[in-house]
Amino acid sequence: MARPENDDFLRALLREPTTRTPVWLMRQAGRYLPEYCETRKRAGSFLELCKTPSLACEVTLQPLARYDLDAAILFSDILTIPDAMGLGLYFSDGEGPKFERPLREEWAIRDLAAPDPYDHLRYVLDAVAEIRRALNNSVPLIGFSGSPFTLACYMVEGGSSDDFRTVKTMLYDRPDLLHRVLEVNAEAVTRYLNAQIECGVQAVQIFDTWGGALSHAAFREFSLAYIERVIEGLTKTRDGERVPCIVFTKGGGQWLEAIAACGCDAVGLDWTTHLGEARHRVGEKVALQGNMDPIALFASPEAVAREATRVLESFGGGMTGHVFNLGHGIHQHTPPDNVAVLVETVHRYVRK
């Protein structure tokens, strides 16, 4: 497994110099692309799309055909693990993901077990292999998983939530039960990411989408500690190449030093953090990924270029350790032409 032709993304994650700033976008294969909507319609449903490797491969490649992106990311859902645990994932229109059997009873928590990815998540691994073949070593492929705590939020709430009342009540009332869920999740995430690495992904990202909803103390105890445990168990190199790991905690800017010390190679940041200050806080420890406000993509092409440049400038001089990205997933109503402007602006930018 040699490095891909364009290895700027991997180099930036490993804090090696690059000639330009690499860029990819969270949720780059998604609903803002008309060709994605076409494929999804053909698939019949979002879950069918995730579970059919040839279709998952097709949508993974779509943004790379349009834009000069420096990495592909496996098309999948963060809830494949709880689905494989038997919680019964389904999508109800306009309400997001739901589980038929939310995890709330003590007996169900005691019975919870980490699924074997080669068994219940085979479709994801097949997609990884198929995408790698299709990419033909042009750019690296990123694998991913939700963090143990983020998965637990969905599992206990039974879907999305705006206050996380059920899972947080468990956290405050029965921390022992939540710790048990998180232990199983950490094992499941470790196995899942290692299987993705085994099948060909060249970097992994852990999406800690809801860690930022926790208090300072609870974040460390219930989210970061389990991310650390996952990273400890990860296959770090394959065929002599480092497989870098990115941790993205939405709303985690305040805890940057702690996150940077969790064993990851890079930290993803949302748009509330100043990249230059972040760099100063973490020093040489990790690379940084981010962090343009996804809503800036709704402005005029000139404003998109201006905001992207501001983000690039905020990182400061030197060409090592910055992967450009949005501070959150791209919005479904984003005008696709503005993404072309963004990618071009990032690639043309010359650091002082």
Next chain:
Amino acid sequence: MARPENDDFLRALLREPTTRTPVWLMRQAGRYLPEYCETRKRAGSFLELCKTPSLACEVTLQPLARYDLDAAILFSDILTIPDAMGLGLYFSDGEGPKFERPLREEWAIRDLAAPDPYDHLRYVLDAVAEIRRALNNSVPLIGFSGSPFTLACYMVEGGSSDDFRTVKTMLYDRPDLLHRVLEVNAEAVTRYLNAQIECGVQAVQIFDTWGGALSHAAFREFSLAYIERVIEGLTKTRDGERVPCIVFTKGGGQWLEAIAACGCDAVGLDWTTHLGEARHRVGEKVALQGNMDPIALFASPEAVAREATRVLESFGGGMTGHVFNLGHGIHQHTPPDNVAVLVETVHRYVRK
């Protein structure tokens, strides 16, 4: 205007020593109290409740009858200003506040003017006077307003939003227009808070509920700069007593140093920030208010007491400069008995 009998809240805001930690709760007069729901039913609607001084006074006092709170807060809505500007505030069930005439056209923005609070917001000032009489100088009364940017969010979006797409697109595309809205809002908020002070409030809080949705750079330019302008224009003392000002930016923990330098006496913090670290970062500059996760009030009484104690301990030793509060408004489904446990725990706590 002598200080109230119980002046712990004012003393803590001014960083004077107190014998116990003062406590009040954001949205303490609200739907979690059955007596509030009764009064609201009698009023006919939420807006009628806000606009009838005797009823606003009644609900302001309700939590003080139940709990040993150290301050009362004027019962009102943060959207009274845009309503007085003629945007047509209404509440549609289950969807939150809405405006009949959202502020989007350039001509409407040019025509926008700061209302005279003695004219269009008379009902708020009458409520302030009536509450002060009813409190009979037992505890201080807090006045409040939304921040210029937070008001602009509702005005431009036309209601609540989860991505602030409309107002942020204006920010990126036509910053000049948004600045014009914010200038008018800053003037309106200054006049409004000064009128509240004139009529008797003894401290004010600026709720910057949505400042945390902005990027690091945009927060300074579009939210904090206008909060600073408001504070510059505030009546700082009345009858020889300082009228302290609290700034609460939800999600603003990363920007604490900048917020603490805006001219306020105290900074409100949500639960993601460690109080002791915050104290270290701001030094002697300001008092701190906060910051228990409101969802902790859904746990058992023992867990509520445990979490409140953890928050108190996180502030560290010494009895100056901490006002206990939640990190956000109290949740409408909070069990009222847990609030009693919380207030008692805070008052009993002896700092090392």
